[in-house]
Amino acid sequence: METFSKLTSMLLNALETREPTVDLLDSFVDHWKSVTNYYIETSDDSQHVRHTDIPWHLRQMLDILVYEEKQQGVEETGVCLEYLLQHKLLETLCTLGKAQYPPGMSQQVLVFFSKLLSQMQKPLLHLVSVYRPVQKLIRLCALPGSQTEKEEAQFLLILCSRVKQDPHMLRYILEITDQSGARTLDSGQSQLCTQVSSDKTENCHPSSQCEPTSLGPVLSDCHLLSALLQLTKSQRDLVSAKAYDSLLLLAALRSASSGEILSDQTHLGELLSGRLVELYSLLPLQSQNPGQVQGWPHTPWRSHLKSEPQASDHMTNFFSWFNFLDHLTREAPQVLSVKVSQCVSHMWLVDVVQPQLLHTCEQVVLVSTSVLCAVVRLVQSSTLLDQLVHFLLRTQSLTRLLLQHCDHISDQISMASLSLVEELLQKPHRDIMDILVLHFLQSRSYLSPPAIGIDDRHNETSEDGEDLEDDPFFTDTLFSGAQLPSPPPPPPSGQGSAADVVNSFLCLVPVQVRSAQLLQEGGYESYVHDAHTLMTQCQALSLSWDWPLTLPALASCSGQREDFFEGPLLKVLFDRLARILEQPYELNLQLTAVLSRISSFNHPLLNEYLLNPYIHLSHCSRSLFSVLIRVMGELMQRVQQVSNLTDRLLHTRRNLLGLSHNTGLEHLTMLRGVIVIEEFCKELAAITFVKLPLDQK
Structure with missing residues (x-):
């Protein structure tokens, strides 16, 4: 009797275990047949699907699949899922859609596919x-005119999320196969096919369930990538x-291969x-305000998702998309990041921006330079x-053009180009300082040969070859009895003390x-805090550049000594500085800002060439200090023609500070230049003070 009870209990348990599975499959099949019967029994092709039972039947089928998986576990394949796969229900649904x-x-x-991929745990x-x-x-x-953007975006997002969980599936979603990759996936699929049909008497053949191998890499048509790019243009923010x-x-x-697949076997870089380029082409260059473009604020891509706005928002869309590319290239694997950046360089910088920089219309040159300034x-x-550094500084013709624009006949183009240089100097890229400045100072040929001797300083020549005695700045009768304060005499070593160097710049004016x-404005001390901040920023940039702590050795005097050239950037800056009394106030501010930033980098060559007034310059060489001396000589000649100089300077300074709106037009440019020189010399003194070692202060 006890044995009979145990047998009965086992049979009941077996029935309880088997019966729900049979019911699930029957129910699943019934729901599917209800969907297909609609097409057999209904002839009205105008009735919308929402007014039919199809959505309800599809939801029930999905619920059954999810419930079945929870009951049996992810490792096992349920009979309902097996039915869906073997009878190619998804193919049929895709055809109906x-x-x-x-x-x-x-x-x-789309909704069914999205929920199937998101709710089913089994890959x-x-x-x-x-x-x-x-x-x-x-x-x-x-597709054009699509009414299902919301569902499409959700489907593609879920699809990409599943690919993120299993990156090896990227090749299949992008329809890319190669011989080795396909062989590996064929093997895995054959095992899964066996698993799916393990309860069947007839096993599926690999040829019917597995992708055939191909002979080599095939470039994808990028249907997924093209669709996603098109959906980014949607007027609906959520989409x-x-x-x-x-x-x-x-x-x-x-994954190890994902970046290579996207970079080498798709057009992702070209699409992005x-x-x-498309958004840039919509910018109204002829009417755009260059100042507004140059100072364009950070535009996070999530804050402005509409890509086809009114004309006034074209600039916002451009910088928003650029911010997205910037974010993507930071997140992507190195190989993909490089590929996308190279495409940006070739398709936008080289093919579009470079011709605009060569354009004959000054407005086009100005706005394109301003865009580059904001982008940098x-x-x-x-x-x-x-890629930006390579485009601007390693393309020889373009580098020469950029620096020529710093001394352009148009003051606006000159200011925009100088601003671009200043922005470059604030980026964490070693090549910028090397290419623009340090490369030309490395030989230290700006120094006179040691054979000349330190005591022969009065025989040094200026940049135009004149003796200092012939320079009008040093004549005894120039100032009608008013003597200039002379810089402290240099020590024999050619390197002044802290006070000597600082006072040398302060005494220039x-x-x-x-x-x-x-x-009652402060002296150079008022600039010390700003100088410390600026130097800290520059030091943070150069910290990883392994700059030397000492000066390189001078070349032997026995060989042929090369003529010194300060480089195209310092040349144009020095040329501009020499004309500071003739240039607009805003341009002079931008010019001195660039010089101050270069001087703030803590490199031995910069400290010697730009901030040491006691170095002995070689023939036809000039330094920042020597250029300033020339400017002072010219200044003292010009001010003799200005009556009431002190009052005019006071009114001009009050006007620049916004304390007065009444100022004469006569000599206004020169008077503003004088004020800029005075403040610039105090700033250089502060930079020198901050850069000196603590034991010299």
Whole structure:
């Protein structure tokens, strides 16, 4: 009796275990037949799918699949899922969605695929019965006039999320196969096919469930990438946001081959760069305000997702997309980041911006330079910065053009170009300082040969070859009895003390033309805090550049000594500085800002050449200090023709500070230049003070 009871209990348990499975499969099949019977029994092709039972039946099928998986576990394949795969239900649904019968069917198909991929825990994308209809459904996304953008964006986002979980599926979603990759995936799929059919008497053949191998790499048509790019242009913020997120998910895949696949076997770089070019082409260069462009604020891509706005927002869209590319190249693997950045360089910088910089219209040159200035300031991606530096500084013809524009006949173009140089100097890229400045100072040929001797300083020649005795700055009768304060005599070593060096810059400006004390403004001490901040910024940039701590050795005097050339940047800066009394106030401020920033970098060559007034210059060489001496000589000649000089300087300074709005037009440019020189010398003194070792202060 006890044995009979145990047998009965076992049979009941078996029935309880088996019966729900049979019911689930029958129910699943019934729901599917209800969907297919609609097409057999209904002849009205105008009725929208929402007015039918199809959406409800599809939801029930999905619920059954999810419930079945929870009951049996992810490792096992349920009979309902097996039925869906073997009878190619997804293929059929994809065909119905493409036919849009009944109307709105594509929306229901997209929802079904999205929920299937997101709610099922078992990996499915590697199965041919899944990824082939998924590929077909991708081709139906982002078509012109689509009414299902919301569902398309959600489907593609879920698809990219699943690829992130299993990056090896990227090749299948992008429809890329190669011989080795396909062979590996074929093996895995054959095992899964066996698993799916383990309960069947007839096993599936690998040829029917597995992708055939190809002979080599095949370039993808990028249906997924093209669809995502198109959806980023959607007027619906939620749709475009999901498209952006999907692109980032793909670009940030960290598997060993994902970056190479996206960079070498897709057109992702070209697609992203093409969108940047498209947005740039919409900018109204002829009417754009250059100052507004140059100071364009940081525009996070999430804050402005609409890509086809009114004309007034074209600039916002451009910088928003650039910010997205900057973010993507920072998140992407190195190989993909480099590829996208190179595409940006070739398709936008070289093909579009470079011809504009050569344009005959000054407005086009000005606005394109201003855009570059803003882009350099906003870029954070190291690979994008590499390409910008290569474009601006390693393209010889363009580098020469950029520096020529710093001394352009148009003051606005000169200011924009100087601003671009200043922005470059604030980027963490060693090549910038090396190419623009340090390369030309390395030989130290700006120093006179040691044979000349330190005691022969009075025989040194200036940059135009005249003796100092012939320079009008040093004549005894120039100032009608008013003597200039002379810099302290240099010590025999050629390197002054802290006080000597600081005072050398402070004493450059004669007392007769100083005006700061008239308004009780501070001396150079007021610049010390700003100088310390500026030097800290420069030091943070150069910390990883392994700059030497000592000066390089001088070349032997026995060989042929090369003539010194300060480099095209310092040349144009010194030339501009020599004309500071003739230039607009705003241009002079930009000029001195660039010189101050270069001087703030703590490199032995810069400290010697720019901030040491006691070095002995070689023939036809000039330094920052010698140029300032020349400017002072010219200044003291000019001010003799200005009556009431002190009052005019006071009124001009008050006007610049906004304390007065009444100032005469006569000599205004020169008077403003005098004030800039005075403040610039105090700033150089402060920089020198901050850079000196503590034991010299």
